[in-house]
Amino acid sequence: MLPTLSSRDSVSLLKEMDGNDAVELGVTLHNFAASLYPICRSITGDGIRKTLGMIGERIPLELREVPTGTPVFDWTVPKEWNIRDAYIKTADGRRIVDFHQCNLHVMNYSTPVHATLPLKEIRPHLFTLPDHPDWIPYRTSYYKEDWGFCLSHRQLLQLEDGEYEVCIDSSLDEGHLTYGECYLPGQSKEEVLISCHACHPSLANDNLSGLSVATFLAQSLSRRDLRYSYRFLFLPGTIGAISWLAQNRESASRIRHGLVLTCIGDAGGFHYKKSRRGDAEIDRAVACILRDFGGPSAILEFSPYGYDERQYCSPGFNLPVGCLMRSVWGTFPEYHTSADNLEFIQSDSLAESLRVCAAIVDVLEGNRRYVNQSPYCEPQLGKRGLYKSTGGTAIGEEINARLWVLNFSDGEHSLLDIAERSGISFAAIREAASLLHDAGLLIAVSDDDAA
Ligand code: ZN
Numbered sequence: 210m211l212p213t214l215s216s217r218d219s220v221s222l223l224k225e226m227d228g229n230d231a232v233e234l235g236v237t238l239h240n241f242a243a244s245l246y247p248i249c250r251s252i253t254g255d256g257i258r259k260t261l262g263m264i265g266e267r268i269p270l271e272l273r274e275v276p277t278g279t280p281v282f283d284w285t286v287p288k289e290w291n292i293r294d295a296y297i298k299t300a301d302g303r304r305i306v307d308f309h310q311c312n313l314h315v316m317n318y319s320t321p322v323h324a325t326l327p328l329k330e331i332r333p334h335l336f337t338l339p340d341h342p343d344w345i346p347y348r349t350s351y352y353k354e355d356w357g358f359c360l361s362h363r364q365l366l367q368l369e370d371g372e373y374e375v376c377i378d379s380s381l382d383e384g385h386l387t388y389g390e391c392y393l394p395g396q397s398k399e400e401v402l403i404s405c406h407a408c409h410p411s412l413a414n415d416n417l418s419g420l421s422v423a424t425f426l427a428q429s430l431s432r433r434d435l436r437y438s439y440r441f442l443f444l445p446g447t448i449g450a451i452s453w454l455a456q457n458r459e460s461a462s463r464i465r466h467g468l469v470l471t472c473i474g475d476a477g478g479f480h481y482k483k484s485r486r487g488d489a490e491i492d493r494a495v496a497c498i499l500r501d502f503g504g505p506s507a508i509l510e511f512s513p514y515g516y517d518e519r520q521y522c523s524p525g526f527n528l529p530v531g532c533l534m535r536s537v538w539g540t541f542p543e544y545h546t547s548a549d550n551l552e553f554i555q556s557d558s559l560a561e562s563l564r565v566c567a568a569i570v571d572v573l574e575g576n577r578r579y580v581n582q583s584p585y586c587e588p589q590l591g592k593r594g595l596y597k598s599t600g601g602t603a604i605g606e607e608i609n610a611r612l613w614v615l616n617f618s619d620g621e622h623s624l625l626d627i628a629e630r631s632g633i634s635f636a637a638i639r640e641a642a643s644l645l646h647d648a649g650l651l652i653a654v655s656d657d658d659a660a
Pocket of ligand 1 (some may be wrong): 409415545
């Protein structure tokens with residue numbers, strides 16, 4: 210017995226989102242990013258804990274703590290890093306570089322230091338961007354113990370020879386690596402993974418845009434009946450994904466579709482980097498939605514460098530996980546500098562990114578196969594009131610979509626197949642299938658039969 214299509218299948222998350230004020234949505238997303246912006250995050254420590262705590266005020270989030278020294282595949286969970294203060298002071302006691310003014314001033318994961326040194330000895334520990342003399346670079350030293358300060362090149366040029374007091378009041382101790390996990394159960398135990406890195410300090414596009422969009426996507430999904438179960442991971446880049454995979458091989462085997470979200474708040478067009486498989490349903494779903502949205506976008510082939518798709522797509526896992534971005538990391542000058550700030554991300558870009566994510570979810574949730582119950586010649590749509598479009602045109606896109614769905618609903622072709630082949634938007638194809646189903650002309654193939 211084939212099950213009938215339940216009413217929830219016809220509810221589009223994108224439509225639900227479009228029922229809200231788009232401007233207000235963007236402002237909400239931007240405000241949330243702004244509230245996380247001042248926190249000094251790193252791959253371990255209280256900054257990421259505080260960030261996860263704020264995400265947890267909006268969605269059901271479990272915090273996981275993995276002890277320092279835990280082996281995770283070929284890696285080891287590092288010491289926990291925390292920082293209270295850091296500065297460079299002149300001989301007369303003026304703070305000329307101050308961590309409390311901007312947390313990028315300290316090389317992330319710096320070991321503690323407190324000394325008075327001549328400039329020439331401090332110089333190898335100072336990092337600037339001569340090409341952008343007003344910007345502060347973002348530097349890390351996670352896996353090599355070192356200390357350093359980042360400052361604008363203009364400021365460096367103003368430093369006079371002489372002695373300076375350098376202080377980094379940080380600690381690197383046995384502790385934990387922390388990540389957050391939000392699991393939303395659906396009808397199926399098969400999972401959709403949404404993963405974001407949460408380890409960057411005051412950087413807006415690279416980090417906070419993904420966190421904000423993923424948080425509000427999880428929030429809207431948490432109120433719905435879902436076909437798939439959804440797992441949102443907020444974790445430190447690289448070591449966090451490796452730790453999660455090492456400790457959750459069972460859950461990882463249930464991932465059917467996945468997305469890494471990052472750099473999705475700037476004004477650039479969308480870029481989607483395909484999974485290692487290259488032809489996974491998520492790869493096709495994202496390509497179809499970017500086509501349907503119609504703005505500038507590009508599809509990139511998989512490469513083993515980038516964000517945490519590197520880990521999810523490592524050959525032992527080879528999960529169907531792609532990476533959705535607007536501007537690609539490393540290609541915009543603001544990347545990993547103080548110019549990746551709250552002005553660089555825009556509320557309307559964030560809102561559009563969330564809408565694209567909602568449309569992708571709609572594909573995953575709604576991509577089913579149907580069987581046409583009247584396959585011998587076209588069924589007469591007119592007598593069912595289905596041969597006129599609400600737009601008033603004789604053969605508009607709506608009727609065209611119905612004909613495409615009827616013709617290709619042979620139990621083999623999915624709605625995504627039909628949307629791709631017809632050039633008609635997935636939303637219109639899904640809407641047509643819903644109407645035809647309600648008219649008794651289609652029945653859905655169950656997920657079990659399709660497997
Ligand atoms: Zn980064």
